[in-house]
Amino acid sequence: MITTSTPMLVNNVSPLIQNIDIAYKIVALLFASVVAIVFIISLCKGWWKFFCIAKKIGLFMDNLLPDVLSDLETKKILSKGTGSNWTKIISGNVSTAHSPQELNNTGERIILESGIKKIIDDDLTSLISSLEQLNLKTALDVEQESFYVLKNMEDSDKFIPVKHYLYNNPKRNMYLVIFAGALYLRNKYLAKHKDIV
Numbered sequence: 001m002i003t004t005s006t007p008m009l010v011n012n013v014s015p016l017i018q019n020i021d022i023a024y025k026i027v028a029l030l031f032a033s034v035v036a037i038v039f040i041i042s043l044c045k046g047w048w049k050f051f052c053i054a055k056k057i058g059l060f061m062d063n064l065l066p067d068v069l070s071d072l073e074t075k076k077i078l079s080k081g082t083g084s085n086w087t088k089i090i091s092g093n094v095s096t097a098h099s100p101q102e103l104n105n106t107g108e109r110i111i112l113e114s115g116i117k118k119i120i121d122d123d124l125t126s127l128i129s130s131l132e133q134l135n136l137k138t139a140l141d142v143e144q145e146s147f148y149v150l151k152n153m154e155d156s157d158k159f160i161p162v163k164h165y166l167y168n169n170p171k172r173n174m175y176l177v178i179f180a181g182a183l184y185l186r187n188k189y190l191a192k193h194k195d196i197v
Contacts, residue, residue: 102187
């Protein structure tokens, strides 16, 4: 008798265990789904923060880093040319990629719209004279020094039109405009000094 009641008890309990097992699997699946959703939301928030940080790093590299490099050059902590070289890196959208760099359509538009072309044309004799005093030997020297000659004018009243342009075009920066202007000035200088290669 005892042996017949045990299988009957097992048979009665077995559906209950199966229901608990199914309920356990459903709860585990729901818990895993909640964890996955929380993970995905956290991941999205993380990517959003990453993109915000990347944008701020880009603004730093485009706007503040050139100023820092320029100050370090002035204090002779960095070698001269570091600022102009950095500007070449961040200014790829105004010039051609091949050497020697030339202004592309965007660069031509920037030197016209910013007013730096007019500044150079109006002051060309003085700017060429400044470059001639440096006794430059190569076209690369002319390119780099053209950048610094224009950079030194940045605080003068002559650059007010450029500053108005930059105020109205916040995606542009002073270094980009000066770099584009330096390529234009370099070409003017080299046209006058054909012996420099």
